[in-house]
Amino acid sequence: MTKINLPETGQPRIVIVGGGFAGLALARQLAGKPFQVVLIDRNNYHQFQPLFYQVAMAGLEPSSIVFPFRKLFQDYSNVYIRVTEVASIETENRRLITPLGIVNYDVLVIATGAETNFFGNAKLAQLAIPMKSVSEALYLRNAILDDYEKALTCPDVEERQGYLDIVIVGGGPTGVEVAGSLAEMKQYILPKDYPELNVSEIDIHLIQGSGELLTGMSNAASQKALAFLKELGVHVKLNTIVVDFDGEKVSMNDGTTLRARKVIWAAGVTGAPLPGLPETARGPAGRIRVDRFHKVDGLDEVYAIGDIAYMEEEAYPKGHPQLAQAAMQQAANLASNLLRQKAGKPLRTFKYRNLGSMATIGRHRAVVDLPRFQFQGAFAWLIWLLVHLFQILGVKNKVFVFFNWVWNYLTYDQSLRLIIRPRAPSHKNN
Ligand SMILES: Cc1cc2nc3c(=O)[nH]c(=O)nc-3n(C[C@H](O)[C@H](O)[C@H](O)COP(=O)(O)OP(=O)(O)OC[C@H]3O[C@@H](n4cnc5c(N)ncnc54)[C@H](O)[C@@H]3O)c2cc1C
Known part of the structure; x- marks a missing residue:
């Protein structure tokens, strides 16, 4: 070589x-x-x-x-x-x-x-949708929008449920943020985009293995996140583990099942x-x-x-x-x-400085744990926005994200709901 x-x-x-x-x-x-x-x-x-x-x-x-x-x-x-x-x-x-x-x-x-981490479950690894890269996030966007389109023309109630319902596995910051965001999409956007769909048929399920959400954050943050999600109509199931998914049906360790074609996997790394x-x-x-x-x-x-x-x-x-x-x-x-x-100088040992952690659960709702105190609600949401905006690389990206957020906030309506399927030119497929 x-x-x-x-x-x-x-x-x-x-x-x-x-x-x-x-x-x-x-x-x-x-x-x-x-x-x-x-x-x-x-x-x-x-x-x-x-x-x-x-x-x-x-x-x-x-x-x-x-x-x-x-x-x-x-x-x-x-x-x-x-x-x-x-x-x-x-x-x-x-x-x-x-x-x-x-x-x-x-x-x-x-x-x-x-x-x-799919915990060694090959079927879940094949069929559940993770969110560990921007391509996987785009794949998920396509899958959600594609299924709403299919639901529109699906006369069978059971089958339609499969297209509409979404199961999120893992109640850490990612799972909680996805659940909150989907619930807002259901509330504000889908009724405008899909007036023919009965949005009350859409169920968003969040399944968490342990007895609380946001494990690792304060008790106040866990409790408030749960309350916020309930306010938004998310079905949260604690102390439950997803054990199987065949592409149509999700099975839990308590013997219950859910009909859903999309399982978002946010259960760990x-x-x-x-x-x-x-x-x-x-x-x-x-x-x-x-x-x-x-x-x-x-x-x-x-x-x-x-x-x-x-x-x-x-x-x-x-x-x-x-x-x-x-x-x-x-x-x-x-x-x-x-x-x-x-320079021949002595080396310094590493000491981690905890600057706090946070998660957002839709507009005006977030939880923030700082080393000395915690707070939740609209102010926490504002802090969440500022911290994330500050961390994004590049001035152009900061400006784009800021304007997108302001636009979405004022109009309750993003305009990126495109189903873009990447395809190589036909000669490359031969
Ligand atoms: C959906 C999601 C939300 C998150 N939200 C937060 C948050 O709100 N706050 C927070 O603090 N943390 C958050 N995290 C965690 C945070 O993103 C990670 O802790 C952080 O990215 C770790 O940085 P890293 O450099 O170790 O790894 P990464 O950022 O994952 O980078 C690893 C890099 O290595 C490359 N790579 C891997 N293997 C190879 C290989 N064999 N050859 C070449 N390249 C390779 C990858 O392409 C990638 O660019 C989140 C994580 C996820 C997935």
């Missing part, structure tokens, strides 16, 4: 696998510094995952929440981007194997994030470490075990940050929460340590 085309600049080569919150933050902090930085991602863009659900609910254009890597690094000659999927690592030879060729590294940073890592690196939930300096256990010059990394800290004995904040803080500490190491 040949080497991937990269110039030898004489600077130490830091290869970052994954341009999510962690990998991208690290690459940005090392841009313009005395390293050759190679950023590898299977996509040529960064994805802002917290707003996937708004793409799926036709509230935002996919292009407003993704950002091309090349545009970000136009002014930095020490950053090289390669769009490919890393297949494995050969730590003894300090190299990565990709379909484009071999990539040698002096320092390797694994920031590959997490993937959807798991790490998927790259092949080639030693046994010592294996942490819980598929994550990679690292020390307080982000170094992978048992390896030299190999680091892991973000969702994939498992670091035990006194205050977080089971690892850090898999959140954007943790990913970015880890990236900042590693960047600073790589620079300190080069």
Whole structure:
């Protein structure tokens, strides 16, 4: 296998696998510094995952929440981007194997994030719809709109129910936000778009395995989220696990079933470490075990940050929460340590600073947990909007998202309800 085309600049080569919150933050902090930085991602863009659900609910254009890597690094000659999927690592030879060729590294940073966890259920993995990429969010948008179109011409009540009803599995922030957003779509948009449909026939079900929503947030946040969803007419079922789905019928562990063709899977994530890592690196939930300096256990010059990394800290004995904040803080500490190491200075151990967590459940409804206090309702919703707007990359994206939100707020009507089915030119299908 040949080497991937990269110039030898004489600077130490830091290869970052994954341009999510962690990998991208690290690459940005090392841009313009005395390293050759190679950023590898299977996509040529960064994805802002917290707003996937708004793409799926036709509230935002996919292009407003993704950002091309090349545009970000136009002014930095020490950053090289390669769009490919890393297949494995050969730590003894300090190299990565990709379909484009071999990539040698002096320092390797694994920031590959997490993937959807179907808990080993192959049928659910095949038929349920996850939301871990912008393409999956778009797929969901198409599936929802397509099924409403089919429901219009379906005379059979039972079959129509299957097209209309939606089951969301997982009552974490993603499940709760999707449920709230779908309930608002049902209330404000569908009666205008589909006057022939009886929207009261549409049922939105949220199934949560544990006894409360938003596990990990405060009790007040869990209770309020439940109350908000009930106000919006969402059927919430706690202490229930979805065990099967055949594309038409969803089965629960209490023996009950629901008729629905769409199951949105928001029940959790798991790490998927790259092949080639030693046994010592294996942490819980598929994550990679690292020390307080982000170094992978048992390896030299190999680091892991973000969702994939498992670091035990006194205050977080089971690892850090898999959140954007943790990913970015880890990236900042590693960047600073790589620079300190080069300057011969002592390294700093990582300490996670919890800045709080939040979730929104439709307009004027959100829950916010800050380290010292919690609040819910309209003010929390405003804070949620501001925090997310501030975090989106790029001025153009911020402006587009802001105008979309203002427009949707004033008109109760997004205009992105398009069913776009990507298709290759016919000669490519031959
Ligand atoms: C729907 C949803 C909503 C969320 N909402 C919030 C929220 O409101 N607040 C919050 O703090 N967190 C939220 N999160 C969690 C947050 O997005 C993650 O914690 C964060 O993305 C982790 O960053 P990361 O860099 O570790 O991984 P990611 O951001 O997932 O990035 C991983 C990158 O690695 C690339 N990659 C993976 N494997 C390979 C490979 N083999 N070769 C090449 N490239 C590869 C991927 O393409 C991706 O770009 C949400 C997550 C989801 C899915």
